[in-house]
Amino acid sequence: MNAPLYARTRRASVGALGEAALIARIRRWLGAASPRPPAGIGDDCAVLPPLLGRQLVTVDPLIQGIHFDRRTPAPAAGAKLLKRNLSDIAAMGGRPRAAVIALALDPRVSVAWLGGFYRGLARESRRHRVPIVGGDVATLPGAFVATLTLIGSAAGRVLTRTGGRRGDWIYVTGRLGRSLATGHHHRFQPRLAEGAWLARRPEVRAMLDVSDGLAKDLWALTPRGLAPAVYGPLLPRRAGASVAEAMGDGEDYELLFCVAAGARRGPFEAAWRRAFPGERLTCVGRLVRANSVPPGALVPGDFHGYEHLR
């Protein structure tokens, strides 16, 4: 039985605790995940040591009713907030460095639930050595929105979404579909090691993470004038997932990338297996000319990815 988001009594709510006591609790819940100011929470800004090289910045929220619900344990919700952002850093081949979190919440939110949330966040933060260096708390009647901004660094090459060309092979890690139904949406591990490895492989030309569903995210990988030709039987589906679910469910947090048409796929795949034994890697199709999609290929427009702002 998961703790409920809203407290049953006023005494058990963050509103009763008050702002100063809440911030003190947050620092305690974060523990070692939160350095002391000025490197951490407690001043107007967090102060970070110099970072060498280019930086990556990404921001993603976690909203009650959209990204988690009563079936999601509070610690899993906290971990998911960081992992969603880690997945974006992974998708460019980067390393995460530091995070800030802005909380906007109803004063009736339960202190116990929020403690679970922050402890889950702290565990994930320690696992990936990403300190939570700052934040903000504000009142938002009837809602819970936590917004995390993650700063990362580019170890070497940054893999963007553009760069795919005609004939390139389309690969995806892991399995797709039924992420919400199976709890994968909060249990996944962001593909940081895989992303960094792929960014070092010259045959990999473009990459992103599958968050809105393959059908939608494939288009982000496809240059103008081309189309993705992917095949239903090739799709690595999660147990019980249909092709439509693998194409459209989203929240897979897998890596989707292009391998150069002329690359030697055998050695590439063998190197992957040595680096990540047991981690599935699947070629699901190719980038083709928009007017010459082969019969039998799925038409991504027939499937619906996750549409924000419905």
Add this chain to the structure above:
Amino acid sequence: MNAPLYARTRRASVGALGEAALIARIRRWLGAASPRPPAGIGDDCAVLPPLLGRQLVTVDPLIQGIHFDRRTPAPAAGAKLLKRNLSDIAAMGGRPRAAVIALALDPRVSVAWLGGFYRGLARESRRHRVPIVGGDVATLPGAFVATLTLIGSAAGRVLTRTGGRRGDWIYVTGRLGRSLATGHHHRFQPRLAEGAWLARRPEVRAMLDVSDGLAKDLWALTPRGLAPAVYGPLLPRRAGASVAEAMGDGEDYELLFCVAAGARRGPFEAAWRRAFPGERLTCVGRLVRANSVPPGALVPGDFHGYEHLR
């Protein structure tokens, strides 16, 4: 007459526009304030060039009903979101570099209102040369929350909140009180030049910006064992503001700082007047031993600063 936040018809709402078209509009509204990817909006992360020296990171939201209401023009709301964060960078003596923005909003929000919001944000972004490099859009029924994370750099010394000592003089820039009533809360200009100047003055020991009200923010400047002794008649009040309003209203976005007890205040104040002619600078009191607050000094505990999570 300000445009309303919510559209009168579905056709005029962001929900009718849909996600892809909305993001295209946001890029158009931002214009030159938004560089092309990978340096700007459009990939998993924004890629920033290397920054020399230490970095500053701050995050603050703008929430409908809390930080703006129907009296606030949409462009002023957009500008305020950036300026709130700029004020935090100013309070440490830093320079702003780049921002990301996460939008969580009801699909019924008006496209026209949101256009005004982003154009106001873009104008402020260009004025301070802070590109908007990335973002996220998510659905949040019944609300509008925009969260901006600002990355800055420390030119030299970083002025933190700690560092004040017994006998230090307490100074504040500008005037205090009635920020909401007068519209100052969205018309203010963040004190970036002043903050950078103060960070270069060795006699300035600690600084923060007055956002939650002087009564509350004074304590953040006061080391344990000391108390701020400030005097009502000394407070620089906005026209019509009472002492209680100057102490407690908040959203002043002025700089509050300590000058070393032994400093020569005359030359310091003269240098300020040369650097910022016409900008008010007021000594409002001193840091004293907690058990020896002089009679006549205000007791900050008698006034209420802005309490989040009421």
